[in-house]
């Protein structure tokens with residue numbers, strides 16, 4: 001069983017407002033899934049539904065290969081989570097906080113607590129009360145608490161929010177270690193692409209409660225490599241010549257004077273010659289790199305593209 005989470009047409013409404021609309025998502029074992037979307041997109045609501053904290057209005061959730069039934073709690077032992085700002089007993093140490101959690105969860109293993117603290121690099125702070133912890137340390141302690149019961153799935157809602165660059169770096173290393181060393185599947189939400197694109201194996205883009213796209217980062221990178229950008233005062237003629245004369249189909253027309261050719265089979269020189277020979281007025285022709293930001297921004301705008309690589 002490779003699929004840890006599968007949702008089918010998942011819906012949540014509050015009153016007459018649908019905040020999650022027909023979401024189909026799949027999260028596999030040993031994968032980091034970046035759940036990307038602006039504030040209010042529905043990320044937390046989906047996560048809360050996976051945890052049984054919010055009851056779906058419609059659709060289905062499968063966890064660890066089994067359909068989630070209303071009121072079921074057994075699967076919770078296999079999930080760790082950090083949904084909102086973690087709250088601790090501030091006067092107690094990190095270890096004491098985890099011990100209390102372990103007792104509450106009915107999973108007490110001294111080794112597991114030490115291991116979790118080691119994993120998040122909080123060994124050496126045993127004597128410090130949590131009130132002396134920085135924001136980053138508290139975030140890491142929250143994750144240590146979530147993994148101290150050895151879950152197979154970890155749900156982290158905006159775990160990088162508010163961290164400094166060093167803290168972000170540490171978090172990224174931690175996510176990779178959890179995936180690689182422990183084989184945990186991670187669902188990490190964020191409203192900033194830059195925060196998760198470096199660690200995610202798959203990115204699910206959600207906006208207005210709809211999952212717009214679920215793509216592997218591998219395919220995103222493949223389709224964001226390079227393109228040739230042509231600035232012309234006659235885009236229609238350029239498009240006609242590209243398709244009809246030069247046999248180029250994988251391009252996109254942007255506004256009144258811009259064309260982007262993805263994955264061109266022809267060299268830039270051959271393109272230029274071909275266009276000029278067919279009387280296309282060219283102001284400039286350049287090879288450019290399509291940034292990930294642009295890629296996702298266009299996805300959010302619902303931009304149509306001739307490129308069908310994702």
Ligand SMILES: Nc1ncnc2c1ncn2[C@@H]1O[C@H](COP(=O)(O)OP(=O)(O)OP(=O)(O)O)[C@@H](O)[C@H]1O
Pocket residue numbers: 014019037038039040041042043044045046158191
């Ligand atoms: N209990 C509730 N009652 C009514 N509306 C709610 C409730 N919880 C969430 N919402 C609404 O559902 C929508 C989705 O919220 P959600 O918290 O899931 O978004 P999000 O993507 O996690 O964004 P954020 O990062 O801001 O938390 C928002 O419009 C929010 O106002």
